Amino acid sequence: MASDKIAPPTRPLGPTDIHVTPIGLGTWQFSQNILSGAGNWGSLSPDDINAIVQAAVDGGVNWFDTAEIYGFGRSERNLARALRAAGVQPGEVVIATKWWPILRFAGSIPRTIGKRIKNLAPYPIDLHQVHWPYALSSIESIMDRMAELVQAGKVKAVGVSNYNAEQMRRAHACLAQHGIPLTSNQVKYNLLDRRIEANGVLETAQELGITIIAYSPLEMGLLTGKFHQKPELLNSRPRRRRGKLKARLEITRPLIDRMAELAEKYDATVTQIGLNWLIHAYGDRVIAIPGATKPHHAADAARAMNFVLSLDEIEELHAIARALTGYKPISN
Numbered sequence: 349m350a351s352d353k354i355a356p357p358t359r360p361l362g363p364t365d366i367h368v369t370p371i372g373l374g375t376w377q378f379s380q381n382i383l384s385g386a387g388n389w390g391s392l393s394p395d396d397i398n399a400i401v402q403a404a405v406d407g408g409v410n411w412f413d414t415a416e417i418y419g420f421g422r423s424e425r426n427l428a429r430a431l432r433a434a435g436v437q438p439g440e441v442v443i444a445t446k447w448w449p450i451l452r453f454a455g456s457i458p459r460t461i462g463k464r465i466k467n468l469a470p471y472p473i474d475l476h477q478v479h480w481p482y483a484l485s486s487i488e489s490i491m492d493r494m495a496e497l498v499q500a501g502k503v504k505a506v507g508v509s510n511y512n513a514e515q516m517r518r519a520h521a522c523l524a525q526h527g528i529p530l531t532s533n534q535v536k537y538n539l540l541d542r543r544i545e546a547n548g549v550l551e552t553a554q555e556l557g558i559t560i561i562a563y564s565p566l567e568m569g570l571l572t573g574k575f576h577q578k579p580e581l582l583n584s585r586p587r588r589r590r591g592k593l594k595a596r597l598e599i600t601r602p603l604i605d606r607m608a609e610l611a612e613k614y615d616a617t618v619t620q621i622g623l624n625w626l627i628h629a630y631g632d633r634v635i636a637i638p639g640a641t642k643p644h645h646a647a648d649a650a651r652a653m654n655f656v657l658s659l660d661e662i663e664e665l666h667a668i669a670r671a672l673t674g675y676k677p678i679s680n
């Protein structure tokens with residue numbers, strides 16, 4: 349991964365010595381028309397995926413988030429192939445994946461880790477996350493199995509996703525008995541969806557030293573401003589997402605207009621303003637994993653690490669967005 353460029357500053361992932369750039373790359377889009385990937389993103393070719401990962405690496409992004417459920421392992425395999433194609437050596441990037449808990453017992457964690465390791469080879473798994481809090485086993489049983497993976501050297505750290513404040517505390521307490529920290533909670537968070545500021549998740553993360561990994565940080569494309577500028581673009585987007593985005597264009601326009609003014613000031617894009625807000629509004633606590641279906645999406649997102657909005661601007665965007673939506677998403 350040789351480069352002359354200055355690397356963006358990194359942040360520790362929770363209380364670990366794993367260091368990540370504030371912007372990573374989400375790879376649900378690499379599911380290739382399988383499961384929910386199809387209704388939301390369509391299908392990318394291997395060449396498309398290689399080019400997206402190359403653009404992220406070139407932009408200084410040093411970590412990637414995938415999951416077992418994204419295309420039943422396709423996203424993991426596509427990511428590993430693309431990193432190899434980009435000449436990235438094992439250990440040069442941070443890899444996060446997730447175990448799928450729904451309708452499963454904790455015993456499936458040790459049974460499925462081999463597949464995760466094989467799919468992602470030769471890149472080691474830095475962070476293994478529990479995708480949702482819904483499983484057939486208790487949080488405690490799940491955390492015991494996850495701790496065993498760390499003790500066996502199969503993964504470096506443990507995170508959760510979509511956990512509420514109380515569930516975070518239970519996971520944290522159980523891991524602590526094994527001498528292992530809870531590293532992160534991956535949740536939906538962006539300017540238009542502020543639930544974690546009101547439901548105790550952000551506060552608990554701050555108290556326990558847990559990193560918040562913001563997923564859908566661009567509200568599935570709405571916060572890029574491109575659909576406000578050219579609503580006809582929505583016609584080419586997969587059906588499931590099109591309806592959701594169309595219904596929210598007008599109500600969100602005042603926010604996008606202000607973001608566009610700030611973008612001009614910083615020689616940036618609306619996308620970069622939204623991501624910059626996320627990674628600076630709460631110090632180092634929040635990092636983001638925008639998804640991409642084109643190389644220029646990944647390059648654009650990486651450039652959100654090149655400037656810092658002023659505190660007044662962060663507060664102003666906060667106020668405009670909250671006046672539009674309250675803490676809740678406009679609709680789900």
Ligand SMILES: NC(=O)c1ccc[n+]([C@@H]2O[C@H](COP(=O)([O-])OP(=O)(O)OC[C@H]3O[C@@H](n4cnc5c(N)ncnc54)[C@H](OP(=O)(O)O)[C@@H]3O)[C@@H](O)[C@H]2O)c1
Binds near residue numbers: 570648
């Ligand atoms: N843990 C969980 O339960 C969970 C749930 C959802 C997502 N995630 C993770 O979070 C990642 C990101 O979330 P997400 O994919 O839902 O939504 P997102 O990052 O908010 O939006 C991604 C979409 O926004 C558009 N976009 C991105 N960058 C752009 C740019 N610079 N310029 C113009 N358009 C741009 C693209 O839309 P088009 O493709 O239409 O152009 C892209 O596919 C996923 O890949 C996944 O890894 C996790």
